[in-house]
Amino acid sequence: MEKVLILASIAPMIESFNVPNIKLLQDEGYEVHVLANFKDDNKEANERNQHFRNQLEQQGVKVFDVAINRNPFKITNYSAYRKIKQIIDCENYAFIHCHSPIGGVLTRLAARESRKRQTKVVYTAHGFHFFKDAPLKNWMMYYTVEKWLSRYTDCLITINEEDYRTALDKNFKAKKIEKISGVGINKNKFKPIDSNLKNQRRNLLGYNKDDFLLIYVGELSKRKNQKLAINMMKIVSQKIPKSKLLLVGDGELREQYAQQIKDLQLENHVFLLGYRTDVNQLMSIADIVISTSTQEGLPVNLLEAMGTGLPIIATDCRGNRDLIHHGENGYLVGLNDSERLAAYVDNLYYSSKMRNDFGLKSLDYIDAYSVERVMSQMTQIYQKVNHVQDLSAVNEGKTVKVFTK
Numbered sequence: 001m002e003k004v005l006i007l008a009s010i011a012p013m014i015e016s017f018n019v020p021n022i023k024l025l026q027d028e029g030y031e032v033h034v035l036a037n038f039k040d041d042n043k044e045a046n047e048r049n050q051h052f053r054n055q056l057e058q059q060g061v062k063v064f065d066v067a068i069n070r071n072p073f074k075i076t077n078y079s080a081y082r083k084i085k086q087i088i089d090c091e092n093y094a095f096i097h098c099h100s101p102i103g104g105v106l107t108r109l110a111a112r113e114s115r116k117r118q119t120k121v122v123y124t125a126h127g128f129h130f131f132k133d134a135p136l137k138n139w140m141m142y143y144t145v146e147k148w149l150s151r152y153t154d155c156l157i158t159i160n161e162e163d164y165r166t167a168l169d170k171n172f173k174a175k176k177i178e179k180i181s182g183v184g185i186n187k188n189k190f191k192p193i194d195s196n197l198k199n200q201r202r203n204l205l206g207y208n209k210d211d212f213l214l215i216y217v218g219e220l221s222k223r224k225n226q227k228l229a230i231n232m233m234k235i236v237s238q239k240i241p242k243s244k245l246l247l248v249g250d251g252e253l254r255e256q257y258a259q260q261i262k263d264l265q266l267e268n269h270v271f272l273l274g275y276r277t278d279v280n281q282l283m284s285i286a287d288i289v290i291s292t293s294t295q296e297g298l299p300v301n302l303l304e305a306m307g308t309g310l311p312i313i314a315t316d317c318r319g320n321r322d323l324i325h326h327g328e329n330g331y332l333v334g335l336n337d338s339e340r341l342a343a344y345v346d347n348l349y350y351s352s353k354m355r356n357d358f359g360l361k362s363l364d365y366i367d368a369y370s371v372e373r374v375m376s377q378m379t380q381i382y383q384k385v386n387h388v389q390d391l392s393a394v395n396e397g398k399t400v401k402v403f404t405k
Contacts, residue, residue: 007084007096014052021378037066076273101142129159130146187371205282212243289312308359
C-alpha cells in the first residue's frame with residue numbers, strides 16, 4: 001500500500017481544511033499519514049487537538065506530532081525541519097501534500113532528497129503573504145522564499161485568482177500550477193432555514209425574534225481585523241438599537257477586543273462568543289454576515305455564509321472579492337472604512353427584499369465551491385501528480401499507480 005503524508009504547521013489547519021482530502025485518499029487505497037503540531041499552550045485548544053488526533057488514529061491515520069512554530073524566525077523550526085526530513089526519508093511517500101507557509105517551507109526543504117527518489121510534493125497556498133498592496137517587506141521575504149521553493153514543488157495549488165495569476169505571471173518554477181475552489185463547503189451542513197425554525201433557534205440560543213444579528217466568524221487576529229467591525233458597531237448601534245454583532249472565534253487579540261468593546265460602551269451590542277462547534281447554527285440565525293479581513297485565501301466563513309443564503313458585507317481584499325459580487329450577493333468596502341460598512345448595514349436593515357435577493361444570489365454561486373466539486377478537482381490533481389510517467393520506471397518494468405476515482 002502506497003503512503004501519503006498531509007502536513008501543516010498546526011493541527012487545526014488539518015482539521016479545518018484537510019479531513020475530506022484524508023477520506024478521499026483513504027478511499028483510493030492509500031495509507032495516510034498526518035504531521036502537524038498538535039500541542040497548544042491554551043488548555044482548551046490543546047484538548048481539542050488531542051481529541052482530533054484520537055479521531056484520526058481511530059480512522060487508521062498515522063499521526064506525527066512535531067513542534068512546528070508558526071513564527072518563521074523561531075530557531076525551534078530547525079529541529080522541526082530535521083524531524084520532518086527524518087520522517088520523509090524513512091517512510092518513502094508516494095507524495096506529500098503540505099499546507100501553511102511554514103509547513104510548506106519546511107516540507108519542501110526536507111523533501112529535496114526524497115523527490116530524487118520519485119516522491120512528489122504538492123503545496124497548497126492558502127493565500128500568499130505577498131499580494132496587491134502588501135507591505136514591501138512581505139514581497140522581499142515571502143515572495144523571494146516562495147519563488148525559490150517553487151522549483152522543489154511538483155504542484156502548486158492556489159485558491160484565488162490573484163494568487164494564481166501571480167504564480168503564473170512571476171514564472172514560478174513548480175511543475176504544475178493549479179487553481180481550485182478553496183477547501184469546499186458542506187451544503188448539507190450550511191443551508192438556509194425557514195423563518196419559523198430561525199426564530200426557534202434564536203430562542204434556544206438566547207436571542208430575540210426582533211434582534212438584528214450580524215455575525216463574523218474568524219480567529220481574533222490582526223489579519224481578521226475585528227477592530228474595524230467593532231468600530232462599525234459604534235455607528236450601527238446608534239441607528240439600530242437592537243443590532244448585535246456576534247464575534248465567533250478565539251485568538252491572541254481577545255483581551256484587546258474585549259477592552260475595545262468596553263471603551264466604546266458596546267457591551268450590549270458586541271459579543272465575543274469564543275470557539276464554537278455550532279457555527280452552522282449561529283450562522284443560520286443571523287441576518288447579515290460581516291468580514292473585515294485585511295487579506296484572505298478563499299475565506300471559509302464567507303463560503304459558509306453563501307451556503308446559508310445570507311447577504312454579506314466584506315472588505316475589498318484578495319479572497320473576499322473572489323466570492324462577493326458587489327451589489328449582487330453583498331457589498332465590498334474599503335479596508336478601513338467603518339462608516340461605509342455601517343451604511344451598508346443600514347441599507348440591508350431597512351430592505352428585507354435586498355437581504356433576500358443577495359442571499360438567493362449567493363446560493364446561485366455556491367455550487368462552484370461545494371466540497372464535492374473541490375474533491376473532484378483534488379482527485380484530478382493527485383492523478384496528475386502521481387502519474388507523471390517516469391521513463392526509467394517503465395524501462396525497468398515498474399508499474400505506475402493509476403488513480404481510478
